[in-house]
Amino acid sequence: MMRKLSIFLTMALSAVVLLSGCGSSGSKGGSDTFKVGMEAGYAPFNWTQMDDSNGAVKMEGNAEFAGGYDVEIAKRIAEGLGKELVIVKTEWTGLPPAVTSGKIDAIVAGMSPTPDRMETIDFSDNYYQSDLVMVVKTGGKFENAKTLDDFNGAKVTAQLNTFHYSVIEQIEGVNKQTAMDDFPAMRVALESGVIDAYVSERPEGLSASAANSNFKMVELEEGFVTAKDETAIAVGIKKDSELTDKINEILAGISEEERTEIMNMAIKNQPAAK
Incomplete structure (x- = not known):
């Protein structure tokens, strides 16, 4: 009787381990994704639209899509990291807390690396300079x-x-x-x-x-x-994140000519102003 009980417990434990393994490998969360926060209301850097035209990406948790210069930059970073891009629509004031808490992996939202912000989060090298x-x-x-x-x-x-x-x-x-x-x-x-x-x-x-x-x-x-630094645009990242160096390496591979082309296309593709 004890031998049968032992065999039963072993089989049950094996099933739990197997199911746990299947659950983690099938998940699209964690290390498989690059979660980017933006307000999706700052054209031509980022905006909200209702379809995937012009390369827009569906936002997490709703039926809307995000498009714009920041989205195209985020795509290139995600590709360089070998991860799936996930856009998380976040109010402007909620972006730094979101990256600090780990709700998102990075802020790609037309944000400048000002001294005040650098007290709470780190920034990548600049990916745009403006006036x-x-x-x-x-x-x-x-x-x-x-x-x-x-x-x-x-x-x-x-x-x-x-x-x-x-x-x-x-x-x-x-x-x-x-x-x-x-x-x-x-x-x-x-x-x-x-x-x-x-x-x-x-x-x-x-x-x-x-x-x-x-x-x-x-x-x-x-x-x-x-x-x-007030008119520069950079990626916001959690303090001491290992992503910083990787993102800088990817950004260094995007030429000024390509950045200008991306911005010109964003201005051309933006939705009509409300």
Whole structure:
């Protein structure tokens, strides 16, 4: 009787081990995936659409797809790592906590490696360098502005928790408005006349004017004073992650010509501005 019981227990244990092994090998989680966080609302870096056209990638947990420059860069990183790309739509303010907690592996979201952010997360080498511009209404009072002084008295805003918002104070006499959550909200506010202008980076300014004829990007002859790292774009990664060196190696293999081509295609393929 004891021998039969022993055989039964051995068989049962073997079945548990076998099932456990099958479960782990069939999973698409863990080391098989590269989870990237982005807000999917900052065209042409990243945006939301409802199909997979122009190379968009389905986002985790919903029926939407993410497209844009960041998505194309994330694809190349995932391919270089030999992993499946998973896009996790995340609010802008939630991105650093998400990568710190391990909910995502990296932030590829048009994020600048500012000193404040580097206190909590690490960054890769830059994968884009830009300049600050103002986005105004076509035909409006500020469409021919040349310098910051021309925005004296203007109602100006920028995205919440970005250095874009802090530089507004460089405009003498500006009517600084409350920071907004995202760029779609700022575009709506600009078109409706709630604000006169918002601060952005050149790709987003090009994107706004290309997608909606009511918007105009203003490149200033005498513009904002910024540090180089404030207008650079890099991948955000958890502190001391082994991914940093690997991502830098992959980014080094993307030429400036290819990066420019990717950005030009992103501007061309973006959805119409809301």
